[in-house]
Amino acid sequence: MSEAKPLDGSKVQGYRTLTEKDIANMNRLKEISRQFIAQLDFLNDGENCPRWLAIAKTDMQTACMAACRAVAQPDNDC
Template sequence: MSEAKPQDGSTVKGYRRLTSGDIEVMNRLKDVSRHFLNLLDTAEETGADPRWVAMAKTGMEKACVFACRSVVQPDDDC
């Protein structure tokens, strides 16, 4: 996964300026998501059903997006 450039919300329409606390929370959420996705890769490598692993990955990705949006609180049209 590539590292994105830091954003403070000042250049993206529909987003507020993020505080250092907001950024810390989002980074922690993303770290947890990455860790979980890595665990799923390990599970698949050791014999877990790839269909269920794929569904778990999708669920985690969606959960991470939802959690991050709860922190950044974008406008309703974003």
């Protein structure tokens, strides 16, 4: 997976500068999310309900986003 970096070094408005610990925590959360989604993909073999697997995937993505926002602490209007 690629790493997001501003091309011109500019700061994203509404976000504070992340520490190395923040970055490590966010990357760990994203890795956990990837592992969980990979397990859901493994279960999607036709024997399990695809609708519920899709819901689980969406909910995991939402949980990962919320947890990363908890670490990043963006402004309330972002």
